[in-house]
Amino acid sequence: MTNSNPKLTEKTITTKPIFSGKVISLQIDTVELPDGSTGMREIIRHPGAVAVLAVKDGRLLLVDQYRQALGRCELEIPAGKLEAGEDPMEAARRELREETGYQCAKITLLHSFYTSPGFADEIIHLYLAEELTAGDMAPDEDEFLEVIEANYEEVQRYIEEGRISDAKTILAAYIWRLQLIGSRETGK
């Protein structure tokens, strides 16, 4: 997991905390650059998150919700922040259940990826949830959302229209496409 090229490594000289909030915190790090000069890095700390690729009867489970950062609603795969000390796989099961009502009998890690490594340490653990059974939604109290189930063509149209416009959901759509190609090739 590590990669330390000494010719590129920066050394932290000081860390100045700027803000600590409910979701994120902000600090400014002063660093020594590889040539010995000094640089400043604005860094966001985030608890990490999970996201779930779940397909029920050929339809991707999506959640429509308002995103204040964008000033509009967006369709995304079910996702949410990790709670303190929470196992990511359990968090994925929890978010799927809370946001869509579905429970899954099978869950597999697809990727763990950083969303914005240039300024943030947010990592998203993306899971594939299978063997789904319907149940009741239980969103957080400050979370208002609607579940949309979309077939492959609808997902492609939502991406073209910009209703789906976030990295994790577009990535999930590509993974789904490769699964469909794989099923076609193996005749499943």
Place this chain on the structure above:
Amino acid sequence: MTNSNPKLTEKTITTKPIFSGKVISLQIDTVELPDGSTGMREIIRHPGAVAVLAVKDGRLLLVDQYRQALGRCELEIPAGKLEAGEDPMEAARRELREETGYQCAKITLLHSFYTSPGFADEIIHLYLAEELTAGDMAPDEDEFLEVIEANYEEVQRYIEEGRISDAKTILAAYIWRLQLIGSRETGK
């Protein structure tokens, strides 16, 4: 591009600026939630960025660089922030040239996506650069990097090892994989 479900929409009541830096700014928005109650949203503003999927002679162009947010180096596709008023396509050509030395005769937008819509407005415009010719690198003065050219199997290995671990680069690897499947199917 817009999607406004009135049942989900939040209304901004106040915006409190917390920090304005070189790369990002932070504000806290107080919002009226759909049920009339009040919520707080921590929001990062970012100028937006570009990233470039470029394959030369069957090898993906990657940049190894230190990421202070992660405390280690990471291999990513060439990318960088938009400068004020800069056209994203020109920025993509510029970043490719500055970070790898390569110039491209053909460039196509693949996707524009938000990296972390839950708390940030950062958008990345991902381009496909083709018809590449080599030249000299010219990184920014606080940017230290090394160019790595990796074939498809090496890219998959870097993803498994976590040396590639950011959303845009993993997304680019999936798009490349689909291009390779497409070429194979059409016999190109």
